[in-house]
Every structure is written in C-alpha cells, then in structure tokens.
Amino acid sequence: MLAEKISCLGVNHQTAPVEIREKMAFSGDCLNPLVQIKEIPGCDECCFLSTCNRVEVLLVAEPEAATIAAVRDFLFAGSGLSAAEAEKYSYLRTGEAAINHVFRVASSLDSMVLGEPQILGQLKDAYRLAMEHKATGPILHRLLSKSFSVAKRIRTETSIGSSAVSISFAAVQLARKILGDLTGKTVLLAGAGEMAELAAEHLLAQGIGKVVVANRTLERAVNLARRFNGEAASLAELVPRLAEADILISSTGSPELILRRDDMAPLMRQRYNRPIFLIDIAVPRDLDPGLNDLDNIYLYDIDDLQQVVEVNKGERRREADRAERIVEEEAIKFLQWLENMELAPTITELRRRADELRRAELSRTLAALPGLTAEQQGAVEKMSGALVNKLLHHPMLFLKSAERPEDRRRNLLLLRKVFGLDNGDNGDAGP
Amino acid sequence: MEILFQAVFALYLGATITALVCFFNLNQRLRLMARGLLGTAAGLHTVYLLVRYFAAGHTPVASSHEAVSFFAWSLTMAYLAFRWRYRVKNFAAFVLPLITLLMLVALFSPARLVELPPAMQSWWLPVHGMIALMANAFLALAFCGGVMYLLQEREIKRKRMGFFSERLPSLEALDNLNQHCLSIGFPLLTLGIVTGSLWARQAWGTYWQWDPKEVWSLITWLIYASMIHQRFTVGWRRRRAAIMAIVGFAAVLFTLWGVNLFLGGVHTYAG
Numbered sequence: 001m002l003a004e005k006i007s008c009l010g011v012n013h014q015t016a017p018v019e020i021r022e023k024m025a026f027s028g029d030c031l032n033p034l035v036q037i038k039e040i041p042g043c044d045e046c047c048f049l050s051t052c053n054r055v056e057v058l059l060v061a062e063p064e065a066a067t068i069a070a071v072r073d074f075l076f077a078g079s080g081l082s083a084a085e086a087e088k089y090s091y092l093r094t095g096e097a098a099i100n101h102v103f104r105v106a107s108s109l110d111s112m113v114l115g116e117p118q119i120l121g122q123l124k125d126a127y128r129l130a131m132e133h134k135a136t137g138p139i140l141h142r143l144l145s146k147s148f149s150v151a152k153r154i155r156t157e158t159s160i161g162s163s164a165v166s167i168s169f170a171a172v173q174l175a176r177k178i179l180g181d182l183t184g185k186t187v188l189l190a191g192a193g194e195m196a197e198l199a200a201e202h203l204l205a206q207g208i209g210k211v212v213v214a215n216r217t218l219e220r221a222v223n224l225a226r227r228f229n230g231e232a233a234s235l236a237e238l239v240p241r242l243a244e245a246d247i248l249i250s251s252t253g254s255p256e257l258i259l260r261r262d263d264m265a266p267l268m269r270q271r272y273n274r275p276i277f278l279i280d281i282a283v284p285r286d287l288d289p290g291l292n293d294l295d296n297i298y299l300y301d302i303d304d305l306q307q308v309v310e311v312n313k314g315e316r317r318r319e320a321d322r323a324e325r326i327v328e329e330e331a332i333k334f335l336q337w338l339e340n341m342e343l344a345p346t347i348t349e350l351r352r353r354a355d356e357l358r359r360a361e362l363s364r365t366l367a368a369l370p371g372l373t374a375e376q377q378g379a380v381e382k383m384s385g386a387l388v389n390k391l392l393h394h395p396m397l398f399l400k401s402a403e404r405p406e407d408r409r410r411n412l413l414l415l416r417k418v419f420g421l422d423n424g425d426n427g428d429a430g431p
Numbered sequence: 432m433e434i435l436f437q438a439v440f441a442l443y444l445g446a447t448i449t450a451l452v453c454f455f456n457l458n459q460r461l462r463l464m465a466r467g468l469l470g471t472a473a474g475l476h477t478v479y480l481l482v483r484y485f486a487a488g489h490t491p492v493a494s495s496h497e498a499v500s501f502f503a504w505s506l507t508m509a510y511l512a513f514r515w516r517y518r519v520k521n522f523a524a525f526v527l528p529l530i531t532l533l534m535l536v537a538l539f540s541p542a543r544l545v546e547l548p549p550a551m552q553s554w555w556l557p558v559h560g561m562i563a564l565m566a567n568a569f570l571a572l573a574f575c576g577g578v579m580y581l582l583q584e585r586e587i588k589r590k591r592m593g594f595f596s597e598r599l600p601s602l603e604a605l606d607n608l609n610q611h612c613l614s615i616g617f618p619l620l621t622l623g624i625v626t627g628s629l630w631a632r633q634a635w636g637t638y639w640q641w642d643p644k645e646v647w648s649l650i651t652w653l654i655y656a657s658m659i660h661q662r663f664t665v666g667w668r669r670r671r672a673a674i675m676a677i678v679g680f681a682a683v684l685f686t687l688w689g690v691n692l693f694l695g696g697v698h699t700y701a702g
Contacts, residue, residue, distance in 0.1 A: 177587060177596060180603025272666030275602070292588065295670055304590040 002338045003409075004063050005044070006139065008098040009071050009090060010056030013112045016089035018303045022284030023079040026050040030129055036074060038135045042067035045137040047130040047144065049105075051122050052283045052302055053112055058102060060139045068092060099143065099334050103327045106147035107154040112306050114320050115160035118198070120151050138341075143334065150330045157326065160319040168199035170305045171279050172206055175247055178277050178298050184209040188245035190238055190259075191215060191252030192224045196281065199249050200228055212245065214238050216252065239263050243270050249279045250286040261290040264297060279305075339408050343399060346412060349421055350395070354388045395419075432486065433542060435479050436500070440534045442472035443503075447527040454524035454598060465523060473507045480504060487544045492560035493551065496540035498687070501560070503533035505568035509612075513572060519608055520600040525575040555630035563623035567683050569616030570655070574680035576608035577673035584670060606669045609676050610662070617655050624648050647686040654679045 011021060026033055034048040037057055045060035055075060061067045069083075076086040093101045104110040108119045127144045130136045136144070154160060172182075179185060187203050189196045192215045200211055211230030214237060215221035221232035233241050238258065242248060252258055259278075275296040280287040285301055292299040362384050366377060399415055402408040415421075446468035453461035480501065483491040491497040510526045513519075547556075583599040586592055599605070627648070628638045639645060658675040661667035667675070 174587075174592075177583075177601050178603070180601040180607075269665070273668055273671075274666065275669060296668075298587055300590065 002139065002342055003095045003099070003335055005060050006098045006143065007059045007061065007063070007068065007092060007094040008056060008101045009059065009068060009075070009092045010049075010054055011075070011090045012054040012056070012110065013303060013306065014110075015091050018283060018285065018301055020079070020081070020089050021053070021055070023081070024055055024075060026055065030126060031133070033074070034130060034133060034135055037071060038133070040067060040070045040074070043071075045140040046135050047126055047140055049123060049126040051119065052281065054105075056105070058098075058140060058143075060137060063094060096331060096335060099331045100327060102143055102147045103150045103330055104324075107151040107323055107327065108160075109154075109320055109323055109327065112302070112309065114309075114317075120148065124148065139338070142337065146330065146334055150327060153330070154323045154326050158319045158322045160323050168202045170309045171199050171249070171281075171300070172202045174298075174300060174305070175203070175277050176206070178275060179246055181207075183207040185246040186210040186212065186244055187247040187249065188212045188214060188238075188241055189224070190235065190248060190250040190286065191254075191282065192220050196249045196251040197224065199279070199281070203247065204228060208247075212241055214241060239267065242267055242276070245276065246274070247277045247279065248287075249281065251281045252286050253282070254286060255284060257288050258286045259291070260288045261294065264291055264294060268294065268296065281305075336408075339412070342412060343408075346416060346421065347396065347399070350392065350415070350419055353419065353421070354392055358384045358388050432479070432482060435475070435482065436538070436542065439472055439476045439479055440531075440538055442468055442475060443527070443531045443534050446472055446523075447531045450523045450527045454521050457598070465527070469507070469511075469523070469527065473504075473511060476500075476504045476507065483544075489547055489552075490557035490560055492556065492564060493547055494541070494543075494545050495691070496537050496542045498560070498564065499533050499540060500537040502564050502567055502687070503530050503537065505561075505564045506530050506533065506571050509565065509568035509572055509615075513608075513612070517608070517611065519576070519604055521598050522575065522579070522608075524598075525579055526572065529571060529575060550634040553630060553633065555626060555633065559623060559626040559630050562619055562626055566616050566619030566623050567687065569612045569619060570676075570680055570683050573609050573612035573616060573676040576605050576612065577676035577680075580605040580609070580669070580673035581677075584673075602669060606672060609672050610668075613655065613659060613676070617659060620648075620652055620655060624652055644686060644690045647682065647690050651679065651682040651686050654682050 011024065013021070030048050030050055033050070034046065037043060037046045037048060037059075042064055043059060043061045047058040049056045049058070057071055057075065059067070059071065072086055072090060072092075073083070075090070076083075079086070081089070101110065106120055106123050108114060108116050111119050123144070127136070127140075130140070175182060175185075182203065183206075185208055187200060187208050187210070189200055189211065192213060200208075204211065211225065211228040212233055213221045213225040213228070213230060214233040214235050215224070216235050218232060218234050221234070225232040235252065235258070242259075242264075248259075250258065273296050275298065278287055278291060278297060278299040280299065280301040283302065287299055287301070289299065289301070291297050362381060365380065366372065372380070395415055395418075399408075399411055402411050446465050449461050449465035449468060452458070453465055480491055483497070487493075492501045506526065507530055510522070510530075514522070579599050580602060582595045583602055583605060586594075586596045587602070627645070631640065631645075632638045654675070658667065658672065658679065662672060
C-alpha cells in the first residue's frame with residue numbers, strides 16, 4: 001500500500017537532549033545528506049530537514065527494516081552512539097502517523113514553542129532543495145505541498161501563532177523576569193542567525209536601548225546592525241563588548257564554545273556584578289553551561305527555554321487542540337487521495353483482466369460456432385460485454401463505497417485477492 | 432483594651448489568610464479583600480496604640496508586648512508607605528505573615544500596663560523607641576524582599592519555572608525593593624543608635640556603656656553598613672544583597688529578643 005511506504009525518521013527536542021542533537025547537527029548543509037540518503041537502496045523519494053531542534057528524513061520507500069536502518073545509521077554516523085542508542089533517541093513514524101507528523105511539523109505543533117513560525121520556512125527550503133535535486137516524486141510532492149496548506153489553514157483558523165509564541169518571545173519574557181523593565185538595556189547578538197534576528201526584533205519592540213551585532217564576517221554584522229540601528233563588531237571583540245551588554249543572544253555556527261566560564265568571572269567584577277542574561281540558541285552550543293553557576297549570570301540554552309514556554313502554555317494548548325483536529329482531518333483527506341491513487345490502477349487492471357478474459361472466451365466460442373452471421377456475432381459480443389459490466393458493477397461499488405480509509409484499504413486488498421490481481425495469473429485456468 | 436487587641440489580631444490573621452489564598456489561586460477579588468482587611472487592621476491597631484498611650488501615660492514601647500505590637504504596627508505602616516510608592520507583586524503574601532507572627536508573640540506576652548523606671552521617664556523614649564522600631568520595620572521589609580528574591584532566583588537558575596516565577600516580581604524589582612528599604616531602614620537604624628546614645632548620656636551620664644543590647648545594635652549596624660558599602664563599591668547586589676538582608680534581619684531579631692532572653696542588661700523590658 002502507498003501509505004505504508006511513507007515514513008518519517010528523525011530526532012527532535014522531545015526524543016533527544018541537546019547534548020545528543022548537537023552531535024548530529026548538520027551545520028546548515030542539507031544538500032550532502034540529501035544526496036547520500038537518496039542513494040540508499042530502496043529509497044524512492046526523500047526530503048531532509050535539519051533545524052536547531054530537529055534532524056528529520058521524510059522517506060517514500062518499501063517498508064523494509066534494512067532501508068530504515070541504513071537511513072538511521074547515516075543520521076547517527078559520527079555521533080559515536082551505538083545502534084541501540086540511536087534507536088532510543090530517534091523516532092520512526094510510518095503510514096498515517098508519518099502523514100500526521102509532517103502536517104504537525106509544518107504547522108509547528110511539534111515544535112518546542114507551539115505556533116512558532118520559522119519551521120514552515122525551514123520545511124519549505126528543505127522541500128525546494130529536494131525538488132531541485134530530484135529527490136521528491138509524486139507522493140512527497142503532494143504530501144509536502146499539502147503540509148504547507150495545512151499550516152496556512154491552521155494559522156488562519158486558529159490563533160495559535162497570534163500571541164507571538166516563539167523561542168525568542170520566551171526569551172524576552174525571561175529577560176523581563178531577570179532584568180525587569182527592558183527599556184534602555186543593551187543586547188549583544190553573537191552570530192547573525194534567523195532566530196537571533198527575531199529575538200532582537202522582539203527585544204526592540206520591548207524598548208531595548210541598543211543592539212550590538214558581533215559576527216565572524218564583519219560585513220554581515222554591519223548589515224544587520226544597520227537594520228537595528230545598532231553597532232557592529234567582530235566576534236573577536238565579544239568578551240570586551242560583553243562588559244556593556246545586559247543580554248547576549250548567541251547563535252553562531254561555531255563547533256566549539258565561544259564563551260567560557262573563566263572568560264566571564266573577571267568580567268563580572270568589571271561589571272560591578274550587574275546581572276547578565278545569556279541565551280544560547282546555537283546547536284552545538286556556544287556558551288559554557290558552567291556559566292550559569294556564577295552569581296548574577298543566567299544562562300539558558302534552547303532546551304531550557306522550553307521551561308518558560310511551559311508556563312504560559314495553557315491558552316495556546318486550547319488552540320493547539322483545534323489545530324490537531326485540523327491536522328487529523330487533513331491527514332484523512334490525504335490518505336483518501338493516496339487510496340484513490342491506488343484505486344484507479346486497481347480498477348483499470350480489473351477491467352483490463354475482465355476484458356482479456358471476455359475476449360479470449362469470445363474468440364473460443366465464435367470459433368466453435370462458425371455458422372453465425374455478423375449480426376449474431378455482434379449480439380454475442382455485446383452480450384459478453386454487458387455480462388462483464390454487470391458482474392463488475394457490484395465489486396466496483398464495493399470498492400468505492402467504504403467511508404473510512406481503513407475500510408477502503410481492506411476492501412481493496414480483498415478485491416485484489418478475490419480477483420487474483422496480485423497472483424500474476426490471468427485467470428485463464430478454467431476448464 | 433484586651434478585646435481591642437484581639438480584634439486587631441483577628442483582622443491581621445484574616446488579611447494574612449486571604450493574602451496567602453490569593454497568592455495560591457491568584458484571585459483578584461481576594462486581593463482587594465486582603466487589602467481591605469489590612470487597612471481596617473492598621474486603623475484599629477493605631478486606635479489600640481493611642482488608647483494604650485493615654486492609659487499608661489507613655490509611648491507604648493516599654494514592655495515586650497508593647498514593643499512587639501509597636502513593631503508589628505510599624506511594619507504595617509512601612510508596608511503601606513512602601514505599597515503607596517512602589518508596586519511589588521504579591522509582596523503582601525510575605526509581609527502579612529510576619530506581621531501576624533509578631534502580633535502572635537505580642538498576644539502571648541503579658542499586656543499589663545507597666546510603671547516606667549525613673550531612667551526611662553524621658554521624652555527620649557518615644558523618639559528612640561519609635562525610630563528604632565521603625566528602622567526594624569523597614570529592615571523587615573528588606574528581609575521579606577530577600578526571601579522573595581532567593582525563591583525567584585532559585586527557579587530561574589534551576590530553569591524550573593513555575594509556581595514562584597509566575598507569582599513573584601522580577602529579580603530587578605526585588606533587588607530595588609532591597610535597596611529602597613535599606614536606604615530608609617539604615618539611616619533610621621543609625622538614628623536609633625544615636626538617639627539611644629544621647630538618651631544614655633542623659634540617663635546614666637555616658638554615651639556608651641557596652642550593654643549587650645548596645646553591642647548587638649552595633650553588630651547589626653555594622654552588618655548593614657558593610658552591606659551598603661559593598662553594594663556601592665564592588666557591586667554586592669541581588670543574591671548577596673538578599674542573603675545579607677536576611678542575615679541582617681536575624682541580627683535585628685536577636686537584638687530585639689535574643690539579647691533580652693540570653694544576655695539581659697539595661698534594656699531588658701519590664702515583663
């Protein structure tokens with residue numbers, strides 16, 4: 001069955017802690033993994049998504065354990081984890097569950113912060129890349145396009161995204177708990193990722209006084225700083241620049257820590273112990289987790305921000321329930337489309353088989369009755385056609401009548417069995 | 432008079448329970464009710480102190496009952512004054528239990544009117560007594576702020592946001608509270624010691640006689656002085672300031688009661 005061929009294999013914030021996720025981060029390079037997954041035997045279609053919180057492969061493949069295991073091995077290659085650990089930290093969804101999952105991811109119901117808007121853009125990019133490299137086929141094309149429209153429908157029909165629910169919003173909320181009124185405070189952005197930009201925008205809306213952008217390439221820092229009416233700096237200046245900052249948002253692509261506990265201790269004396277809020281949204285992490293042990297330093301990584309999100313989840317939970325219902329509804333529609341895709345070839349095949357049989361029997365009969373006139377031959381032929389049509393009428397109705405997808409699937413299998421469509425014999429074994 | 436005091440105590444207790452329930456379920460109507468009960472208690476407590484003043488003929492800070500009751504009244508007034516100027520979310524839920532606790536101590540202390548010994552019959556009694564207890568009241572507010580700070584910071588540091596983070600104000604607001612209360616409490620404490628010293632000169636002919644209460648007042652003063660000094664020179668703020676506010680208040684309580692209980696001296700209250 002087509003639905004069973006769809007599977008989704010990956011790691012997200014719910015299945016694996018940040019320590020595991022950072023080991024398998026693909027640092028923004030989605031092309032290489034995509035090409036390599038495409039080459040895995042049994043894989044018909046694929047799409048590869050890598051964000052801060054998830055690494056995920058969407059597959060259309062024969063549901064065979066070997067293909068799935070090969071994809072999982074590829075994802076965890078270099079993480080140093082055993083196969084059993086890789087299985088423990090990852091999730092695998094197939095068939096209807098996979099369809100549901102894709103829709104939930106697109107509408108950010110599976111995100112750390114419900115309703116955060118970035119994930120849809122990231123999924124669209126992943127789809128575009130897969131399409132450009134001919135990794136998608138009719139099923140993924142339809143599934144992903146559908147997931148975008150489901151996300152749009154959820155955004156318009158529920159208010160899940162309206163209360164600015166994103167990681168950056170959570171960060172702003174936390175900043176207010178630590179620093180009180182944010183008016184006039186200084187924020188330092190290390191790295192210029194999309195999330196950091198968004199957080200800076202939120203902070204500016206709260207009246208933040210100054211934005212300083214520190215980036216490895218100064219040009220990018222200058223451009224971004226201009227957008228926020230702020231100052232640019234190079235990443236090498238990070239520590240001295242921290243002396244004046246109240247909030248640091250770090251999202252560099254650095255594979256190593258950019259700020260250690262030992263860098264900060266003398267700086268706190270220089271700051272007269274003025275508190276500082278460090279937000280590490282990079283995976284792998286930029287900031288030494290030990291920084292949080294120092295007085296007046298509050299360090300939150302991306303997983304920690306989840307806690308803030310939990311606090312005010314109540315309202316959005318209700319909207320999320322509505323959104324989940326939309327997802328279920330759309331998943332059923334997609335399954336119906338898949339089944340129709342399967343129904344059409346079955347109907348065509350059944351008609352073709354019946355017609356072949358009819359023609360074979362007709363020619364045998366006509367050969368045994370040489371005295372028939374052309375008119376009589378025509379009547380016999382017409383009768384055989386009508387007989388086949390009448391015989392097939394009820395099976396066709398039976399096939400199309402089922403309301404529920406699982407009934408349709410059962411009927412389809414039954415019909416194929418009854419008419420021997422999967423046996424490879426042409427039914428011409430009669431006496 | 433006893434019934435009046437019991438009524439005041441009951442009102443404080445009612446306000447405290449309401450404020451605590453409100454702290455748990457965040458019910459705004461209960462918040463207004465707690466405020467009303469506290470206002471009534473404060474008014475009635477003032478009446479009680481005036482009645483006692485006229486009955487005894489001196490400011491009611493001479494016995495243990497009077498001093499603690501006056502301390503509770505000062506704390507109420509300090510809280511209301513602070514509340515009028517600043518808004519600190521759910522501050523009442525921490526201050527009101529302390530007021531009620533003080534009132535409970537006063538309730539179980541002998542409330543009979545005492546005859547003042549000749550040394551205490553001076554106009555310095557209301558000046559020194561009231562200033563010292565008012566200083567204690569503001570230092571008690573700083574203590575409550577310190578406790579709130581540590582609870583809030585614990586949740587933020589441990590990244591387990593939930594009960595307190597939702598109910599307590601920002602760390603910045605709590606640190607400001609600490610600073611505001613100290614900036615009133617510390618000068619009052621200094622003034623209390625100075626007036627006490629002047630009174631001692633008048634009563635016993637010497638400014639300072641190393642009485643245990645005097646020594647402990649000095650220790651308390653040194654704790655707060657070092658705290659303020661460190662705050663402005665090396666930035667001992669926030670967590671350290673909160674801990675110091677708690678330590679300082681422990682010294683205040685010891686000066687108020689511990690000295691009387693364990694060390695005696697000229698300040699030992701009658702009754």
